[in-house]
Amino acid sequence: MRQQFALRLLSGAAFAAALMLGSQAMAAAGNEKPATEETQTFDAGKVNTFSGAFLAARTADVDHDYPNAITLYRKALELEPANTEIRERLMLSLLMSGDFDGALPIANELKADEGVERITTIVRGLDDIRNRKFAEAEKLLTYKGSNDLDRITHTLLAGWARVGAGKGKEAQALVRGMKGPAWFKVFTDYHLGAMALVGGDVNAARSHLTAAVTNDDGVATTPDTFMRAIMALARLEAAQGNKQKALDAISVGDRLISNYAPLKALRQSIEAGEKPAQQVTTATEGAAAVLFSVGGALNRQGAEEMVSLYLHMSHALDPKSADTLILLGGIAEKLEQPKQAIELYGKVPADSPMRRISELQLGLTLAQTGEVDSAREHLKNLIASDPADLRSYLAYGSVLSDAKDFKAMAENYDKAVEVVGPIARPADWTIFFQQGIAYERLKQWDKAEPAFRKSLELNPEQPQVLNYLGYSFVDMNRNLDEGMTMIRKAVDARPDDGYIVDSLGWAYYRLGQFEEAVTELERAVQLRAGDAAINDHLGDAYWRVGRKLEANYQWKRALTMEPEEAEIPKIKAKIENGLPPAEPIKRAESTVTPPVASETQTAMVAPANPAPAAPATAAPSAATPSAGEAPAADTAAKASSYTVNAGDTLWKIANDALGDGERVIELIRANPALRRNPNRIFPGQVLDLPGADAGAPAAAPAPAGN
DSSP: OOOOHHHHHHOOOOOHHHHHHHHHHHHHTTSOOOOOSTTOOOOGGGOOSHHHHHHHHHHHHHTTOHHHHHHHHHHHHHHOTTOHHHHHHHHHHHHHTTOHHHHHHHHHHTTTOGGGHHHHHHHHHHHHHHTTOHHHHHHHHOOOSSOHHHHHHHHHHHHHHHHHTTOHHHHHHHHHTOOOOTTHHHHHHHHHHHHHHHHTOHHHHHHHHHHHHTOTTHHHHOHHHHHHHHHHHHHHHHHTTOHHHHHHHHHHHHHHSTTOHHHHHHHHHHHTTOOOOOSOOSHHHHHHHHHHHHHHHTOSTTOHHHHHHHHHHHHHHOTTOHHHHHHHHHHHHHTTOHHHHHHHHHTSOTTSTTHHHHHHHHHHHHHHTTOHHHHHHHHHHHHHHOTTOHHHHHHHHHHHHHTTOHHHHHHHHHHHHHHHOSSOOGGGHHHHHHHHHHHHHTTOHHHHHHHHHHHHHHSTTOHHHHHHHHHHHHHTTSSHHHHHHHHHHHHHHOTTOHHHHHHHHHHHHHTTOHHHHHHHHHHHHHHTTTOHHHHHHHHHHHHHTTOHHHHHHHHHHHHTTOOOGGGHHHHHHHHHHOOOOOOOOOOOOTTSOOOOOOHHHHHHHSOSSOOTTSOTTOHHHHBTTBTTOOOOHHHHTSSOEEEOOTTOOHHHHHHHHHSOGGGHHHHHHTOGGGTTOTTOOOTTOEEEOOOTTOOOOOSSOOOOOO
16 A cells, blocks of 8 residues: 555654553652653652652653653652662763763762763763863773773773873874774774874874775764765865865765765865865864764664763764764654754754754754644745755655645645756656655646656656555556556565555455455565554455455454544444445546545555655755665666665664664665765665675674663
């Protein structure tokens, strides 16, 4: 079926156990309701027991509601001042909320506490660096343990402390002498180059930065640091008057990561004869860059708290770093803290080349919070400020799709098509796909079909387009052979996509081939368990083949899976009365305008939110490779591919599709557009899958245990 995107894109991981605990904890604290971002208020004065304060604080902590967690941990400490565990949690909550200065006194108090020594040591060392106590910082940060992640973090920070003390050569010697796995070199080359730049050693800086940008694993292992190295090298060459060498360095980044906005802005600046300043110019900014490097490399699903911790500490040392703010905003969204994300995006400096990225994401996040009118106005203004930026149309189109304003959505993509012009690139397939969806929802098939076909012309093997157009043909009883061929091709490309397999099963059902429908729909249910529409479809197919008890079971299951409200009475009617006799299938002429879909057809067939290319989580991606950017046609024709679903990460995709999360580097290598930041993927994006027999090392070091 054509997916019901509104429900599927907006659904996220639910912390059921935590929510249950939350209700109990809040009851213990005085019958308060769990706090949310919409109502982040809590009267700590009503809490009069340690257990109530502690349970409520832990609930807020689990929900990433750090303001309330901080208030409640402090209340608990008032009741039990000597409780070390509460102080640990308070310190971490302060750091996670971005209050480095608030956490610092507690870090000093807990410096001998082995449970949080890893954190307190870094916090205290960073404070020494920013206060220019470089000798104390180096002594504190000297690391003798065996954990690779801790070793590289502490050694790089100690190196920057030496730089701050005027011992640049000693700093570089310390970093070069560090032992560790191969992925260390990605980090060390960049930081050695940055250290040499701060010390004025241009030749050494050029050598190290060149090594960083020519490291094949660099862009896959730590794309954010890779791009910093590219831009540092380009700035170095521009400062030396080597304009062409600077542009050549930028071209390396362009080849690996297309349409990266800061790189584009840097190119324009250098072409204009300017000599942009380096991002890292002091030991403090260098120390911030260490934490940014490590946090960015660890940025994957399940590591959000660890990543946020590193990035917030980086931000404390370098508060104007735009890339840090944008990464923090993305983490806040993953943790379902959209208001915090909006605040972070708003802090990106107005003169930063990443400002537009933050503005795009801010608009999408506004829509997430329910401020749809503000989001629409914000994104319309962005389009007006730069009508040639296709990312803005994709972001605005996503908001319009969520609001089901398909007329405005169609007008938006009509303008985007005008911007694309007569010579479209393969990456522009998404613009035409979204235009087709808008007109299909408006029941203007004479405009929808050409848009879909143009999308396929640009990317012939794109499974989402094949699925949508093929199913539309089958649903309208026109071009049936072509439609079924398209759906089968989509299934061949994405055999494990439950939604696309459901399309094939439901197409068989619409054609009266009920046994075939049962086979495919049973497989779709296995692939996408818990989806109301797919279970409903399987129930219909069971009924048609005489398996009426199983049909009723599937319909009843569908009712437990939160189907769309309009579908509930229809499913209940089927449970009560079954289905009427099947009508003969009649083929419609290909040139006939399709009839207006019935309410049942619209609910079952058309997506509730048909724009997967730029959902609320897509703006960072929409700003790096163009949102919705896909492999060119010859790339997409590989043996298999994967369409990103809501909640996916590359690690999860590698684990599910390739059988091993450690194969994430292969996945990135197979999709060059991902290399700026592998975690900036979005639902609807199509990824090529590498061959099943290749092996690869891990993409990044695993977070060390506490």
